[in-house]
Amino acid sequence: MSISTHTALVELKDLTFGYGDRVILKNLSFNVPRGKVTALMGVSGGGKTTVLRLIGGQIRASQGQLLLDGEDITTMRQTELYAARRRMGMLFQFGALFTDMSVFDNVAFPLREHTGLSEDLIRDIVLMKLDAVGLRGARDLRPSEISGGMSRRVALARAIALDPDLIMYDEPFAGLDPISLGTAARLIRRLNDSLGITSVVVSHDVTETFEIADHVVILANGGVAAQGTPAELRVSADPLIHQFVHALSDGPVPFHYPAPLAAQDYDRRTA
Numbered sequence: 267m268s269i270s271t272h273t274a275l276v277e278l279k280d281l282t283f284g285y286g287d288r289v290i291l292k293n294l295s296f297n298v299p300r301g302k303v304t305a306l307m308g309v310s311g312g313g314k315t316t317v318l319r320l321i322g323g324q325i326r327a328s329q330g331q332l333l334l335d336g337e338d339i340t341t342m343r344q345t346e347l348y349a350a351r352r353r354m355g356m357l358f359q360f361g362a363l364f365t366d367m368s369v370f371d372n373v374a375f376p377l378r379e380h381t382g383l384s385e386d387l388i389r390d391i392v393l394m395k396l397d398a399v400g401l402r403g404a405r406d407l408r409p410s411e412i413s414g415g416m417s418r419r420v421a422l423a424r425a426i427a428l429d430p431d432l433i434m435y436d437e438p439f440a441g442l443d444p445i446s447l448g449t450a451a452r453l454i455r456r457l458n459d460s461l462g463i464t465s466v467v468v469s470h471d472v473t474e475t476f477e478i479a480d481h482v483v484i485l486a487n488g489g490v491a492a493q494g495t496p497a498e499l500r501v502s503a504d505p506l507i508h509q510f511v512h513a514l515s516d517g518p519v520p521f522h523y524p525a526p527l528a529a530q531d532y533d534r535r536t537a
């Protein structure tokens with residue numbers, strides 16, 4: 267990990283971004299503290315994945331700054347951006363392993379692509395990374411021979427192959443059974459601490475995410491609705507945060523999609 271004086275690894279400053287004319291994020295500002303697990307939460311469609319894609323430099327904000335270790339990603343040239351991306355690992359929901367390669371070759375792939383390391387060294391690194399996710403023994407299996415939870419762990423081993431400073435997880439718990447879910451959550455925490463990396467986790471799962479996060483940012487209406495430690499957010503009096511944290515079906519975010527009054531609708535049906 268690089269030595270830096272910035273306490274935040276990533277700083278979003280007054281970011282505005284839209285798909286076409288549709289503004290998704292407006293003057294969004296928050297920090298991702300170095301060495302910590304930051305959870306990014308909020309209602310569906312609130313722009314969480316969009317934030318990950320902005321940090322990864324796959325899309326660019328129309329306004330504002332996005333600093334990685336003090337360097338603005340939004341103004342980087344392609345070569346600088348590639349270098350910045352090498353410092354990030356990204357894990358999207360279903361890991362997307364190469365199905366025609368073994369577990370070992372999947373993890374070796376970024377090392378073979380991006381480094382000039384010898385096969386001997388690559389072997390040691392791959393086995394170390396697989397060991398970190400508990401799958402050293404599964405190296406010769408194909409993705410079709412392992413479970414969904416294991417696939418995600420292989421994808422995680424691949425994401426940490428190049429020793430990133432930052433790792434971003436998009437919905438890492440979606441579709442997992444409760445045991446795999448707990449394992450995945452603890453693994454994210456353990457890797458964060460043992461590898462000294464910084465993690466950003468996008469998740470809807472309040473219970474598991476609050477278990478492992480140091481810092482939680484809740485997005486709503488294009489900006490930060492609240493942020494703080496899980497303990498701080500649990501006791502928040504803000505109705506939106508209360509609804510979100512306690513998974514209530516109704517509140518400031520209504521259960522009903524806007525509709526005419528029920529009486530009017532039913533009248534029409536019987537008229």
Ligand SMILES: Nc1ncnc2c1ncn2[C@@H]1O[C@H](COP(=O)(O)OP(=O)(O)OP(=O)(O)O)[C@@H](O)[C@H]1O
Nearest residue numbers: 285286290308309310311312313314315316317468
């Ligand atoms: N490539 C795209 N082109 C146009 N609109 C998009 C695109 N990607 C996302 N959107 C829209 O931008 C909004 C934010 O999407 P995003 O995926 O960032 O939200 P999210 O908070 O991650 O949602 P979820 O929790 O459901 O995954 C959504 O309304 C979505 O429909």
